[in-house]
Amino acid sequence: MSSMIVISATAVPDHLRGALTRWLLEVTPELYVGTVSARVRDELWAAVTACTHDGLAVLAHPADNEQGFQLRTAGTRRREPLDFDGLTLIAFKRESQEMAKRL
Numbered sequence: 001m002s003s004m005i006v007i008s009a010t011a012v013p014d015h016l017r018g019a020l021t022r023w024l025l026e027v028t029p030e031l032y033v034g035t036v037s038a039r040v041r042d043e044l045w046a047a048v049t050a051c052t053h054d055g056l057a058v059l060a061h062p063a064d065n066e067q068g069f070q071l072r073t074a075g076t077r078r079r080e081p082l083d084f085d086g087l088t089l090i091a092f093k094r095e096s097q098e099m100a101k102r103l
Contacts, residue, residue: 003062005041007032009048010075011055019047049074 010030024034048057056075063070071081071088082091
């Protein structure tokens with residue numbers, strides 16, 4: 001059964017962008033949308049994670065959970081999905097752990 005997926009891929013190689021456009025529409029730069037089978041989705045995500053290197057990528061697809069979707073990420077970013085009792089929340093990482101000095 002086919003389902004809609006959304007992939008955001010930032011700073012990825014051109015050949016990966018070309019591979020994604022074979023299956024999905026690039027609706028805005030670096031944002032891909034399409035309807036594919038679970039097998040194609042998993043193969044596309046395997047290609048994305050293998051080529052991401054210094055780039056970033058996020059995949060959103062339907063899932064049988066409370067929110068109705070699941071997120072997969074590749075690469076290092078400030079925003080990280082966290083599982084909070086079955087709900088996916090987004091946590092922000094601080095760039096620096098240093099606290100401001102008190103006067």
